[in-house]
Amino acid sequence: xxxxxxxxxxxxxxxxxxxxxxxxxxxxxxxxxxxxxxxxxxxxxxxxxxxxxxxxxxxxxxxxxxxxxxxxxxxxxxxxxxxxxxxxxxxxxxxxxxxxxxxxxxxxxxxxxxxxxxxxxxxxxxxxxxxxxxxxxxxxxxxxxxxxxxxxxxxxxxxxxxxxxxxxxxxxxxxxxxxxxxxxxxxxxxxxxxxxxxxxxxxxxxxxxxxxxxxxxxxxxxxxxxxxxxxxxxxxxxxxxxxxxxxxxxxxxxxxxxxx
Numbered sequence: 381x382x383x384x385x386x387x388x389x390x391x392x393x394x395x396x397x398x399x400x401x402x403x404x405x406x407x408x409x410x411x412x413x414x415x416x417x418x419x420x421x422x423x424x425x426x427x428x429x430x431x432x433x434x435x436x437x438x439x440x441x442x443x444x445x446x447x448x449x450x451x452x453x454x455x456x457x458x459x460x461x462x463x464x465x466x467x468x469x470x471x472x473x474x475x476x477x478x479x480x481x482x483x484x485x486x487x488x489x490x491x492x493x494x495x496x497x498x499x500x501x502x503x504x505x506x507x508x509x510x511x512x513x514x515x516x517x518x519x520x521x522x523x524x525x526x527x528x529x530x531x532x533x534x535x536x537x538x539x540x541x542x543x544x545x546x547x548x549x550x551x552x553x554x555x556x557x558x559x560x561x562x563x564x565x566x567x568x569x570x571x572x573x574x575x576x577x578x579x580x581x582x583x584x585x586x587x588x589x590x591x592x593x594x595x596x597x598x599x600x601x602x603x604x605x606x607x608x609x610x611x612x613x614x615x616x617x618x619x620x621x622x623x624x625x626x627x628x629x630x631x632x633x634x635x636x637x638x639x640x
Contacts, residue, residue, distance in 0.1 A: 385530040387565045392536060394564035395543035403433050405542060410481060410505040411442050417500045418469050418492065423460050425549065431460060445473035451638030454628060455606035463602060463628050468492025484508070500541070509537035516548025518582045523552060523571035526580060554584070598623055601636065605629060611636045
């Protein structure tokens with residue numbers, strides 16, 4: 381087998397010394413990885429860490445989560461955004477509790493598990509040499525390894541995946557990349573050498589304005605619902621109706637109430 385490239389070797393050496401200590405990195409449990417990756421889909425690491433620990437303390441297994449009500453899961457999720465993720469996680473826990481985990485190649489059959497999350501489970505729980513490519517990893521690959529990933533050394537699948545994510549968050553940032561401020565794989569980087577680091581970045585998807593959006597209003601209603609247990613549909617009928625349509629709340633006698 382060919383020796384790993386100098387860039388991969390340097391990346392792994394740096395991660396061994398400087399990798400972040402995150403709670404989901406202390407386990408290889410598939411369910412725990414699924415919870416973490418579902419939370420991380422659209423929420424920053426710093427916000428996820430304490431919420432992940434609280435969730436796992438409350439529901440440490442698929443069986444305990446599947447035995448909880450969807451309403452409780454949505455209330456616990458509040459503040460992380462995109463509550464459909466909590467609904468999918470709750471549904472998936474029920475599927476796994478009843479039928480077990482599907483084969484590795486069929487993980488995307490689980491509700492809310494797309495190609496990225498499936499790859500993350502296989503890499504971070506099962507140790508497979510797959511690259512879970514999120515926006516940070518895609519950016520690092522496009523800049524530092526434009527000819528393609530040179531290969532993962534045997535037994536290093538977990539470390540490589542985590543190292544690329546740390547590098548993307550801490551050095552190879554979308555804005556103001558820290559190329560000459562300690563990047564461990566700066567040497568030989570085509571993007572940094574070119575002087576135009578972002579020239580070949582993957583396209584970025586723009587998000588609409590959050591303030592005043594339907595997403596913000598939905599989140600506000602879910603928060604009030606978790607606190608009070610019932611809200612008039614007339615308080616914000618559009619947002620309330622959309623929550624009902626998505627199965628995130630119920631309408632009963634003109635009021636918005638938690639799902640059971």
